[in-house]
Amino acid sequence: MTVGSPTRWALVALLALLATACAEAPAGSQAPPGGGGGPPPAKVGVAAARSGVLDTQRTFLGYARPLQTAALAAAVTGMVERVNGRAGDRVAEGDALVVLDRALIEPALAGARAEQLRIEAELRQARRELERARSLPHPVVTDAEREKFSARVEMLDAELRGRVAAVKRLQAESDRHTVRAPFAGVISRRRVEPGQWLSPGQPVVDLVSADTLQIDVDVAADLLPHLRVGGKAKLTGVPEVSASIAGIVPALDEVTRTARVRLTPDEAAPWLLPGVPVDVRFPLSVGDGVLVSRDALVRGPQGVRVVKVVDGKAESIAVEVKASAGEQAVVVGEIAPGDQIVVRGNERVRPGQPLEIVE
Structure with missing residues (x-):
């Protein structure tokens, strides 16, 4: 017998025992539950x-803005004579806010009006003379004299039209010495004081509408098919305010890829002021x-x-x-x-x- 033979006999015996155990194992124990070798149920x-x-809603952040804003400016050169109102004061449409000195324009306007009156009087007299010349027989008034009277009427009529135009121009220039409110609102900023010299285009007063607001909100593109002008939304606040869709911009911003929607509140609320951020909720029905x-x-x-x-x-x-x-x-x-x-x-x-x- 060679060296190491006991070890070989031990290995043979172990393999025989393993073969016997496999032969006696149940046939079904070799496959996992579920059959076919797949995962169990x-x-x-x-x-x-x-x-x-599905009734749902989407919320986007918007901002309340005055419906009208204006930076009013001087139309002519001149010195400020009077400023009516300060920041926070309410004004009506047409109110005079800034008045410039009229020391130069008023005399010119008065002279133009006086000249207009003189020409009107001369024209009336010339027309009477023409009518009288036409009523007299030929031997008394010749045709040349009648033509002379007629020409004078035409000349004075043309001169009057030119003078009327000059008066209107001077009146318009005089009116431009007063800066008036183009709409009812509140003065948000007063930029000039009496005695200040102004140039054309120089800002004098900032005006915002007080009682009319709009809500501007940028919404996702996928919301646009569900919106229409006249549709409703809710403005989150205390109290909550309903709003109507007044306008939809059918184009996306190149950077944010959102579309601008403009709403108008259905009622006023103390918390709804220009510049306030507002959560806008749009109700949706998706089917x-x-x-x-x-x-x-x-x-x-x-x-x-x-x-x-x-x-x-x-x-x-x-x-x-x-x-x-x-x-x-x-x-x-x-x-x-x-x-x-x-x-x-x-x-x-x-x-x-x-x-x-x-x-």
């Missing part, structure tokens, strides 16, 4: 997808899809998916979430009303895995 809860409309439980949505790197039960097995379906509210969501994908959708246990289910539905 997953216990899941399901709910049927259904048709319907272009199927309704599923929000628990059915599985979010991952490749998007949102749901697990549909097909012949007792799991099938992963990619969906697009159109809207969600509460415990429901509207989705679009290869699912239809009546399909059984996994709502519990869907995170651990693999595609093709058998499912055991539990209540």
Whole structure:
């Protein structure tokens, strides 16, 4: 016998014991539960997808702005004679806010008016003389004299029209020495004081409308199909205020990819002041899809998916979430009303895995 033979006999005996144990093992113990070598059935809860409309809302941040703002400026050169009102004062449309000195324009205007009156008097006299010349017989007044009277009337008439135009021009220039409120509002800034010399275009008063506001809000592009002029929204505050959509800009900002929507409040509120940020809630009714439980949505790197039960097995379906509210969501994908959708246990289910539905 060679050296090491006991070791070989020990190995042979061990292999024989293992072979005997494998032969006596039950046939079914070699396959995992579920048959076919696949994963075992997953216990899941399901709910049927259904048709319907989901009432939800979207909220965006907007800002209250005065409906009208104006930076009023001087139209002519001159010295400020009077400033009516200070910041915070209310003014009516047409009120004189800034008055410039008229020491030079008023005499010119008065002289032009006097000249207009003189020409009007001469024209009346010339017309009377022309009528009298036309009424006299030929031997008394010759045709040449009649033409002379007629020419004088025409000359004075033309001179009067020129003088009237000059008076209107001077009157307009005089009126431009007064800066008036173009609308009713509140003075937000007073920029000049009496005695100050102004140049044309120099700002004098800032004016904002007091009782009329608008809300400007930038909304996501996917909201535009659900909005219309005249539609309603809610302005969050105490108290809450309803607002109407007054205008929609049908173009997206190149940077933010949002669209501007303009709203007007249906009523006044003490908290709703120019410059205040406002949360604007747009109510929506979304029905272009199927309704599923929000628990059915599985979010991952490749998007949102749901697990549909097909012949007792799991099938992963990619969906697009159109809207969600509460415990429901509207989705679009290869699912239809009546399909059984996994709502519990869907995170651990693999595609093709058998499912055991539990209540």
